[in-house]
Amino acid sequence: MSASTDPTHLSATALSALLGAREISAEEVARAHLARIDALEPEVRAFTQVFRREALAAARGLDDERRRGDVRGPLHGLPITVKESLDMAGMASTLGVAARSGHRAEGDAGVTALLRRAGAVILGRTNVSQMLLFNEARNPLFGQTANPWDLDRSPGGSSGGEAAAIAAGMSPLGIGTDVGGSIRVPAHCCGIAGFKPTLDRWTNKGSNTALLGQEAIRSQVGPMARSARDLALVMAELDPAAMAELDVRVPPFPLTEPASVEVARLRVGFYCDDGLVPSSSAVARAVVKAASALRARGATVVPFTPPGIPDAIYAYFAALSADGGATALSLMEAGDGADVDVSLRSLRTLASLPPFARRAAARVAGLAGERRLQRLLEVSGAKTVSDFWRITHALREARAAIASAMRAEALDVLLCPPYATPALPHTASRDFVLASSAAMLWNLAQFPAGVVPVSRVRAEEARRERPRDRLERRAAEVDARSEGLPVGVQVVGYPFCDHVVLAAMIALEDELAGEPDRPITPVSPPSLAG
Template sequence: MTDLIRLTAAELAARVAAGDVSAVEVAEAHLARIDAIDEKVHAFLHVDRAGALAQARAVDDKRAKGEPLGPLAGVPLALKDIFTTEGVPTTVGSRILEGWIPPYDATVTKRLKEAGIVILGKTNMDEFAMGSSTENSAYGPTGNPWDLTRIPGGSGGGSAASLASFQAPLAIGTDTGGSIRQPAAVTGTVGVKPTYGGVSRYGMVAFSSSLDQGGPCARTVLDAALLHAVIAGHDPMDSTSIDAPVPPVVEAARAGSVAGLRVGVVKEFRGEGFQTGVMRRFDEAVELLRELGAEVVELSCPSFEAALAAYYLIAPSECSSNLARFDAMRYGLRVGDDGTRSAEDVTALTREAGFGPEVKRRIILGTYALSSGYYDAYYGSAQKARTLVVRDFARAFEQVDVVVAPTTPTTAFPIGERADDPMAMYRADLCTIPVNLAGNAAMSLPCGLAPEDGLPVGLQIIAPALADDRLYRVGAAVEAAFQARWGHPILEEAPAL
């Protein structure tokens, strides 16, 4: 049974389909792993044992009847606690939604269930996806399985940690400024931010509507592609959903070649603040791409230096609007309603008690940026900078097929190290934010361990909008070459829990 938790999602699905193992056995093995170690890791906020076993039994029943199974049927998954799940708590890592039970499924949740994927539970996250370390969760931080005293990234640290600790073979995250890719980088896993609009946001609690994007998390590139194909596609319930065919991501992952591709390296993604070991591993990855037959092209994207500042005006501005709905009048926490206070007072007391410090900081910043007299100077200027980022990417993709960069400037830092320095925390997303501003697709996958601390380093691959398949083509080739060089997947080097 314990061997099941070490298999890839593709391997598990094949074994379930062949009848070598039941979906219930697979689910039970992963639930046992959660019972054994999650008290230390704290990847999950809620484990839906009964629901997971019921979904697994449904897959086994379908197989027994000879009905066709999806390519991931019977495979367990950890779902970030930002997607509504009928009958299961959805808190978004916040006290303001503590105990809320949604009456409906998000489109992503619905598609997972229809595919026969077994949802184990909901994972920990920075409150309302605002953070880069999962320290901003109202329910306590998650530890990085490589070193439980260090952060697993954020905001989707729970999803990444569940993969790296072998509690789930698949997970779902969301990426507003790097919240899928940055946790993947620091935990030695694979995370993909699809093209904006490629995966439905219906039922995904909004942080910054023009930036938020759900996506797949896994331990291999192929597993991520298989999951991507399940959750992607047009959704009429989401006005930002792209009405276009899903790129052939699975086929690209199975092909895995970079021969003849032009790969861009952006000079602005290095320099001060970048850990020496991270840059060493990145440079080795670039050299590996050359060895595999890619042409490497040096690029300059000057606007990327303004991307961080632009993001931290645009995202808080949109969050100040989106979070206005949490007013204690309709659902969630309600504080001070003793019959003597006005609705305005109840709303103020509820927000004071329900929102954490980082959420309050961003609401205040965003409200200020949108206020009369400051809108053009701050929010308007940030949108102009965003346009420049889009143009720099467009020029880059006229010269190259994909761009590569470090996913994060450093490896995982100790829990609490940046708690009193928001700007240091924000700089963790330095390399990922430009992708969200432009709406492009990007992937992070492991490219080795930093020599200073033995912790994972991520290689980021960036493709134009609707060219998500390029990520998987390049990612699969790099993954295969690195594993051939190392002799095993990188997670085999992680300390045992």
């Protein structure tokens, strides 16, 4: 079977068209993807569960419906995968934590239920970082997911299993969640597309988190795929009125068609560095390349950096640590200690420190020239209620300041890095959390943001000059031997202008199509290539 006819090499949009024309059956599509899972999963380890029997039964039933003329829509018969943290009836959403293994969901998460209703065939559930708290996909229950571009690298996280499955052709569509880049960072690392909608544009009902009840920075469910058009397909097909019936937080109005946006009339801002962890050369070059691509489409493109980014990011960490780490620590302590992933051990140590010890550690970091670490330690730790309210107010002010500055420049969208580096070597996320700042900004701002693949790391970019401290030394370690890894660019827009973001993403993909260094998926792990 050639790549042009192999269902696992086709986009979700192309598969939908073939299914609609009855040139292929849902069962054939499902079997092809299950066969690819059989071939690649032993090395990639993207899945926590594969629903072989259930998927084939669902596909056959949907084929019967189509033969009778009962077609549910463009998702009818399309395979899809779902992040392990999203509820499925009768199953555990463990978040990679043994203490949650006895959890059993009473029903499907809202998005999962609507996908079934729309005719999607769920192939399986995908791996996560433990407690969804770091940018890899590894935990003691399900092991470590590898990046299909390089098995020694992580696919990112926490929706890393989704990204790896999609990049490897084991799934054409996936659903992830994002509280600090958990959709967008894996998309960047794996050379695929991912989208975090405006907060509550999609229902978050049944989406689990380790920090239950924490709402200063809320997680958002969103789609992942190999192209922005596929993202737009699934965004358009999940009925917002049905979502609003499930979840009163969802506004019941439809997504505006991205095709209605005139990209040539957009005013686009871009920046390559947010002032926290300097971007890798390849990441910065990709942003400039994306800016040039939209300029070639007729858009007006200007340099623009949002105000107050460092203060906003430290407020993000202050909010998430307001309980002193007690909630996360309680889950960690439910096991025997060996069940805590290596990337969370520093968090466990920090959560266990008394305030005076944390202050002392911050002073030592400052004296050693580790200013970013010093400030991170200073803002971490338990807060009083009044301190927490002050932080929440600061987050709201940051959101308003960013929107005001963008409007003052008459911007429609922004282009920026999704992450400071290319994909990390396994375990390198430990003590490297500030590398996610470019993605975290748009969680605290609650703006829609997506990532599209743009380029790959060149040989001369696989190095970093004169690192100043431990963060930059870690970034230099990541950059080393990164040649050939995919690099994405983040596209950001105003709340409820999701269609504008998707339109800009589609325009970027169209303009860059055929570029020799643009990442093309699916990709097979190097050991199986050819």
